[in-house]
Amino acid sequence: MDADVRQMTWTELAAVCTNLEKACTKQLRGEEATTFAKLASFYESRREPQADAKIEELVALIDADLAEGYPSANEAAQAAEDRGSKRALLWGEKATKLLKSLLVRYEKQGAKLTEETGVFVCEICGFVYVGSAPPEVCPICKVPAFKIHPVRKEAI
Amino acid sequence: MHAVRNLRLCTKDCVCLFICPTGATNTETGQIDFDKCLDGCRLCVDACPSGAIYLVSSTYPKPQTTEDAVAERLFALANSKAAQEDLARSIAHGSDDPALRQICKVVEMSSRIIAEDLWRESGYIIAQSDAAEQLVEAMLAEYGAEEGFPVEAVQAFLNGRR
Ligand code: SF4
Numbered sequence: 001m002d003a004d005v006r007q008m009t010w011t012e013l014a015a016v017c018t019n020l021e022k023a024c025t026k027q028l029r030g031e032e033a034t035t036f037a038k039l040a041s042f043y044e045s046r047r048e049p050q051a052d053a054k055i056e057e058l059v060a061l062i063d064a065d066l067a068e069g070y071p072s073a074n075e076a077a078q079a080a081e082d083r084g085s086k087r088a089l090l091w092g093e094k095a096t097k098l099l100k101s102l103l104v105r106y107e108k109q110g111a112k113l114t115e116e117t118g119v120f121v122c123e124i125c126g127f128v129y130v131g132s133a134p135p136e137v138c139p140i141c142k143v144p145a146f147k148i149h150p151v152r153k154e155a156i
Numbered sequence: 157m158h159a160v161r162n163l164r165l166c167t168k169d170c171v172c173l174f175i176c177p178t179g180a181t182n183t184e185t186g187q188i189d190f191d192k193c194l195d196g197c198r199l200c201v202d203a204c205p206s207g208a209i210y211l212v213s214s215t216y217p218k219p220q221t222t223e224d225a226v227a228e229r230l231f232a233l234a235n236s237k238a239a240q241e242d243l244a245r246s247i248a249h250g251s252d253d254p255a256l257r258q259i260c261k262v263v264e265m266s267s268r269i270i271a272e273d274l275w276r277e278s279g280y281i282i283a284q285s286d287a288a289e290q291l292v293e294a295m296l297a298e299y300g301a302e303e304g305f306p307v308e309a310v311q312a313f314l315n316g317r318r
């Protein structure tokens with residue numbers, strides 16, 4: 001089944017391109033990687049921020065993924081004995097739960113949450129960690145710590 | 157197939173320099189000279205005491221197909237992740253609180269990584285897949301006339317596939 005380009009949002013189009021860019025980079029195909037990077041930035045440049053976006057909306061989408069999206073996809077992947085999809089769903093669901101807990105904690109604690117500590121994201125699976133140093137091995141996808149990157153506060 | 161050095165593993169034992177028949181392993185960048193490397197030779201791969209060299213293929217098999225019922229649900233999740241990335245960016249855009257913007261950045265990055273993985277499993281795992289080729293063709297047809305679309309690069313990619 002092919003995705004329908006006309007139905008996809010700018011961000012979806014950008015994401016499928018950054019995914020293919022990474023695949024080309026891993027194959028050491030620089031020229032093709034650059035082509036997908038150019039496509040991704042074309043779609044990135046079309047994105048526009050929406051006014052009055054709220055954390056609650058974000059949490060609602062995450063809740064819907066956890067209540068509906070992941071269980072139904074897991075069931076389909078199980079029925080199809082598709083272990084690759086089961087793997088992606090397992091990692092994604094775990095990372096999604098961590099994103100939910102990050103947002104819930106931020107709503108409670110505000111800026112205090114990250115006042116004296118760092119926040120890290122695993123470049124492979126999206127694992128999120130609040131603490132002084134990332135774990136030696138990603139608890140979700142098991143890559144070594146050099147693949148887990150700090151996300152810093154920027155001065156505005 | 158050519159040899160590639162993983163610089164994170166290379167301990168500079170130089171056996172690959174001794175054994176390479178073309179000098180491809182000896183370069184100022186530390187990486188192997190792919191143009192000099194002999195297709196499929198692999199002498200350095202077997203000789204390296206650190207397991208730091210591997211072969212990268214020039215051709216790839218067609219990826220496994222994803223069943224429609226699975227792909228459909230992976231697409232739906234990827235769509236939701238994109239919406240979350242958009243919301244996080246919008247929230248950051250509307251705020252001048254560095255802590256909130258930091259959290260939003262984390263959500264943006266993580267959501268993108270999760271989405272990329274969903275795309276990968278739904279058929280877009282490598283650029284050599286039919287799905288990826290059809291996607292790029294559809295992008296060219298739909299957006300090729302718009303300003304900023306990388307027409308030449310995309311055409312070169314598609315020509316390279318034929
Ligand atoms: S033989 Fe292996 S460890 Fe030695 S220089 Fe070559 S790649 Fe590095």
Ligand code: SF4
Nearest residue numbers: 176193194197198200
């Ligand atoms: S595979 Fe052979 S030709 Fe290529 S770099 Fe290694 S030793 Fe040299």
